Structure formats: structure tokens, C-alpha cells
Amino acid sequence: MGSANSLKLGLFGANCSSGRAVTMVPERWSGNWPDCVRLAQMADRAGIEFMLPIGRWKGYGGETDYQGATFETVTWACGLLAKTERLTVFGTVHAPLIAPLIAAKEFVTADHIGEGRFGLNLVCGWNEGEFDMFGVEQRAHEDRYEYAQEWIDVIKLIWSDREDFDFDGKYLHMKNIRGKPKPYGGTRPVIMNAGASATGQAFAVKNCDAFFLQASRTSLEESAQRVRRAKDAARVQGRKIGCYTVGVVACRPSQKEAEEYFRHCIVDCADWSAVDSILALKNISPQTVPMAEFLAQRSGYAQGMGGLPIVGDPDHVAAQLADLSKAGLTGIAISLVNYLDELPYFCDEVIGRLERMGLRERPATA
Numbered sequence: 527m528g529s530a531n532s533l534k535l536g537l538f539g540a541n542c543s544s545g546r547a548v549t550m551v552p553e554r555w556s557g558n559w560p561d562c563v564r565l566a567q568m569a570d571r572a573g574i575e576f577m578l579p580i581g582r583w584k585g586y587g588g589e590t591d592y593q594g595a596t597f598e599t600v601t602w603a604c605g606l607l608a609k610t611e612r613l614t615v616f617g618t619v620h621a622p623l624i625a626p627l628i629a630a631k632e633f634v635t636a637d638h639i640g641e642g643r644f645g646l647n648l649v650c651g652w653n654e655g656e657f658d659m660f661g662v663e664q665r666a667h668e669d670r671y672e673y674a675q676e677w678i679d680v681i682k683l684i685w686s687d688r689e690d691f692d693f694d695g696k697y698l699h700m701k702n703i704r705g706k707p708k709p710y711g712g713t714r715p716v717i718m719n720a721g722a723s724a725t726g727q728a729f730a731v732k733n734c735d736a737f738f739l740q741a742s743r744t745s746l747e748e749s750a751q752r753v754r755r756a757k758d759a760a761r762v763q764g765r766k767i768g769c770y771t772v773g774v775v776a777c778r779p780s781q782k783e784a785e786e787y788f789r790h791c792i793v794d795c796a797d798w799s800a801v802d803s804i805l806a807l808k809n810i811s812p813q814t815v816p817m818a819e820f821l822a823q824r825s826g827y828a829q830g831m832g833g834l835p836i837v838g839d840p841d842h843v844a845a846q847l848a849d850l851s852k853a854g855l856t857g858i859a860i861s862l863v864n865y866l867d868e869l870p871y872f873c874d875e876v877i878g879r880l881e882r883m884g885l886r887e888r889p890a891t892a
């Protein structure tokens with residue numbers, strides 16, 4: 527993805543209202559188009575490697591209708607790719623909800639607009655309410671990945687030199703397939719997946735270039751083990767994958783200010799009714815899990831939707847990112863409460879420190 531930096535950086539969730547902060551604070555992210563463009567151009571200038579949107583079709587309700595307004599991700603990526611020069615922009619696509627022939631061509635179109643900078647985040651979906659809106663029944667968990675395997679296999683074939691071929695799988699029966707043009711520049715878009723189950727992880731390791739895993743909130747060694755397991759599993763198949771994670775950053779001049787702001791947004795002003803509706807979709811409630819686990823999950827989702835909270839002054843934030851690199855991670859996709867307001871300080875103070883630590887190089891034009 528776009529650079530030789532040993533710790534790559536991305537922005538996660540900017541196509542959605544509120545981004546990834548389940549908060550009622552008035553400065554929460556708008557997700558509107560002018561803000562997305564300004565953010566992408568700012569990230570591009572700073573040498574940030576990628577933007578990763580969320581494929582979300584329905585908001586979570588609550589006071590703020592958390593993630594209620596979202597841009598469709600492939601068209602969003604096309605617009606941002608046209609307005610930037612270096613950044614990789616992902617589309618996040620639900621394999622069961624879009625015919626592979628359309629998907630293959632959309633991705634090629636985006637890839638040509640970005641001159642090779644489009645990336646695909648392949649997701650199988652989990653939210654039944656979203657599938658109901660399509661009139662599509664969600665498959666059983668294992669079958670989702672079996673279907674996704676055929677979906678990505680046929681897309682890769684469409685991108686290859688094969689022409690006028692048939693594909694006869696368990697789910698897909700397609701005849702005389704052809705697709706032109708091919709992806710830009712004789713390569714193919716980078717593909718990522720973030721499966722958390724054993725089946726999801728095996729799918730990512732087998733098919734993807736980038737695997738997003740959950741970093742441990744308590745143990746760097748545990749994170750390092752997760753990375754090693756994924757890379758070893760890829761190596762057994764003769765593949766090499768990059769491992770990434772997601773984090774929620776609050777960076778302020780002092781540790782105290784950062785912690786206070788984080789607490790203000792994500793605890794005191796959390797949109798708790800939205801948090802509870804996310805948990806209900808995942809079948810997490812005081813009726814289904816022990817109360818202590820419910821409360822821990824509730825707090826975890828409010829504080830970054832499962833992403834790693836990285837809260838502190840620039841030294842602390844840079845050190846925590848450097849630790850993730852030491853654990854073997856290739857990169858991290860971060861979220862900020864208001865990406866546009868907070869990114870300049872992050873770039874000046876944190877990225878500067880990462881450059882001095884040798885984890886990143888200063889982009890030519892910065």
C-alpha cells in the first residue's frame with residue numbers, strides 16, 4: 527500500500543456519520559462529502575497510506591442514529607481517488623449483496639480512476655437488519671465464507687487474462703464470462719479481510735494481502751502471537767500477508783488532557799442507547815452473557831467499537847504505535863472523533879516522532 531514505511535497508517539470509518547465514536551459530542555464527525563474530500567487530501571499530503579470505509583447500510587439508532595448516514599463505499603472511493611495522488615482508498619463490499627461480475631468491473635473502474643490505488647475490503651456481513659433491507663437471507667456463518675470464496679475466485683479470474691470462460695461452483699453458475707479492461711497497470715487491487723472467527727481468519731490468510739486482526743488491549747506479547755500465527759499460516763500456503771489492526775486515537779498535548787477528552791466523548795457523552803443496540807445485534811445483553819462481561823463489552827464498544835484505544839500525549843501515542851510495529855504489525859487504521867480537527871496535530875506531533883524513530887519516512891512534498 528503506497529509506501530515503503532514499516533508502519534503504515536490509515537483512517538478508518540470516515541464515510542459514516544460519527545465515524546467510529548459512539549458519542550453525542552457536537553463536534554462528532556459529519557461524514558459529509560466536503561469533509562471527506564478535505565480529509566483525504568490532508569491525509570494524502572501527510573503520506574498516510576490508506577482510507578478504509580465501513581460498508582454500513584443501516585444506522586444503529588440511539589440519540590445520534592450512530593452511523594445512520596453513510597456513503598456507499600466504492601463510489602466514495604472513486605471520488606476520493608480522483609482527488610488524491612498517493613493514497614490507497616478501499617471499498618468495503620458485502621460479497622453476498624453484489625453480483626461478482628458487477629463488482630469486478632466496479633473495482634476495475636475505481637482502480638483505473640486511482641491509477642492502481644483502489645483496495646477491496648471483502649466482508650461477508652453479520653447484521654441481519656441490513657440483509658433484510660436487500661430481501662436477502664443471511665447464510666449460516668460457515669457458508670458465508672464458502673460463498674465468498676467462489677465470489678473472489680471468479681473476480682480474480684475476471685481480472686486475469688482468461689476470457690469467455692464458465693464458472694460452475696456450488697453457488698455461482700456463470701457462462702461465457704469476460705471482463706475488460708483489466709485492473710490498472712497489470713497488477714490487481716490490494717485485497718483485505720478482517721475475519722475474526724477461525725473460518726474468517728483462514729479465508730483472509732488464503733485470499734488476502736492484508737489481514738486485519740484485533741490487537742490485545744492488555745498484552746503486546748498476545749498481539750505479537752496473533753500476528754505470528756497469521757503470518758505462519760500464510761507461509762504454510764506459500765503466501766505473504768501484512769497484518770493490520772484498528773485503533774481509536776485521542777492525542778492531546780498532555781496525557782491528562784487526552785484522557786479527559788476521551789472520557790468526555792466516549793464515557794460521559796457516549797450514545798449509550800446506540801451502544802446497546804449494537805450489542806443487541808450481536809446478541810450481547812444481560813440475558814445472554816454474565817453481567818460483568820456485558821458491562822465490559824458495553825464499555826469496549828463505546829470506547830472504540832472494539833478498536834484499540836490509544837490515548838495520551840504525542841510521546842505516549844507514538845510509543846504505543848511503535849510497540850504495535852514491534853509486535854509485527856504492518857500498519858494500523860485509526861479513527862478520531864473529528865478527523866479533520868484532530869489530524870493536523872496527529873500528523874505534526876505523532877507522525878513526526880514515528881519518522882524520528884525510523885518507522886516512517888517524510889513524504890517528498892510534506
Ligand SMILES: Cc1cc2nc3c(=O)[nH]c(=O)nc-3n(C[C@H](O)[C@H](O)[C@H](O)COP(=O)(O)O)c2cc1C
Nearest residue numbers: 580581618649650651652720721722723726738772
Ligand atoms: C477493520 C475491520 C473492518 C470491518 N468492516 C466491516 C464492514 O464495513 N462491514 C461489515 O459488515 N463488517 C465489517 N467488519 C467485520 C468483519 O468483516 C467480520 O465479519 C467480523 O470481524 C467477524 O468475523 P467473522 O466473520 O469471521 O465471524 C470489519 C471488521 C474489522 C476488524
